[in-house]
Amino acid sequence: MVPTDHTRANAAPETSHSRFAHVKGALILLVPVLAVIYAGIVGYMYVNQQSLLFKPDGELPAPNSIGLADVETVSLTMSDGVRLTAWSAPPATDDAPTVLFFHGQSGNLGDRADRMREILNSGFGLLAPSYRGYPGSEGEPSEMALISDGIQMYDQLDRQGADVVLHGQSLGTAVATAVAELRPNAQLLVLEAPFTATVDVAAERYPWLPVHALMRDQFATRDLIGNVTVPTLIFHGSKDETVPLHHGEALAAMSGDTAQIYVIPDGTHKDLWSHGLWDQVQQSLPAN
Incomplete structure (x- = not known):
């Protein structure tokens, strides 16, 4: 119609x-x-927050298969009965320190072989644990568990009379700082690409999510760094897109005179060693 x-x-x-x-x-x-x-x-x-924060991957290689023939694989039993795998090597001389090395969130110890080779070539000892739930180790990772394990390993080295350098890489910086706060007789604290808190990084990446209310393992280094009396070196790359530079700068400001920050021009989250990080660490130790 x-x-x-x-x-x-x-x-x-x-x-x-x-x-x-x-x-x-x-x-x-x-x-x-x-x-x-x-x-x-x-x-x-x-x-899924645990799998987003802790990212173990691969199989733990034998140290001698990746150029670390002088490193021994050891099993450490924690106070709760969980057994962790760690890589260990004594210092070349009695007066050389031992580096207690806490790795980042991804992969396994084998991914850090180049760093460990430099440490050992300097005559330093090494103790590098594989976190709970990571290749070679039992248990499940958490903030409380990783810090507790780190303190127990420090105490073991201390009982052996070792001078301990605490070195944290990315996620490991939170563990190393927590140990340094509670064990002020450590010789040096080295923070490689640190964050103020994992929850702060998450809030920057996901500003539309209530991450402060959601995250269980917040690794708030900013709440601890002011209590640390151990001499501290902070290394951060100017082009770090994983953990932006302002995190390292903030921690340096919070630590007052205790910390010295080294900003690596053009450095990223993973290449600070190739920009002289370890050379600076050695120069900062009076015995070396």
């Missing part, structure tokens, strides 16, 4: 009010959908 002029005249034109009503109705329907999606994302992040 072809509409006549009369029917066209009687058809009610769509007003701005009716268009607004349509948009409003669509928004009312959309809001609960978006809320469900947001809740799903929050729930996923909460449930």
Whole structure:
């Protein structure tokens, strides 16, 4: 049927009010959908937060297969019965320190072989644990467990009469700092690409998520660094996109005169050793 002029005249034109009503109705329907999606994302992040923070990978190689023939694989039993694997080597001389090395969040000890080779070539001893839940070690990782394990390993070295250099890489900087706060007789604390807190990094990456309420393992180094009396070296790359430079700068400011920061021009999160990090560490030790 072809509409006549009369029917066209009687058809009610769509007003701005009716268009607004349509948009409003669509928004009312959309809001609960978006809320469900947001809740799903929050729930996923909460449930999977451990796997997002701790990222073990691969199989732990034999040290001699990656150029560390002078390193021994040892088993350490923690106070709760969990057995951890660690790589160990004595210092070349009695007066050389031992580096208690805490690695980053990803992979396994084998990924740090180049760092360990430099440490050993300098005549230093080494004790490098594989965290709980990482290749070679039992248990599940958590902030409390990693710090407790680190303190026990420090105490073991201390009982053996070792001068201990605490070295933390990325995630390991939080563990090393926590140990240094509780064990002020450490010789030196070295922080390689540190963060103020894992929760702070997460908040910067996901500003639309309530990460401070969600994260269980927040590794708040910023709350500890002011209590550390151990001489501290902070190394941070100017082009670190994983943990931006302002984290290292903030920690240096919080530590007062205890810490010295070395900003590596063009350095990233993973290449600070190739920019002279270890040379500076050795120069900072009076015995070397």
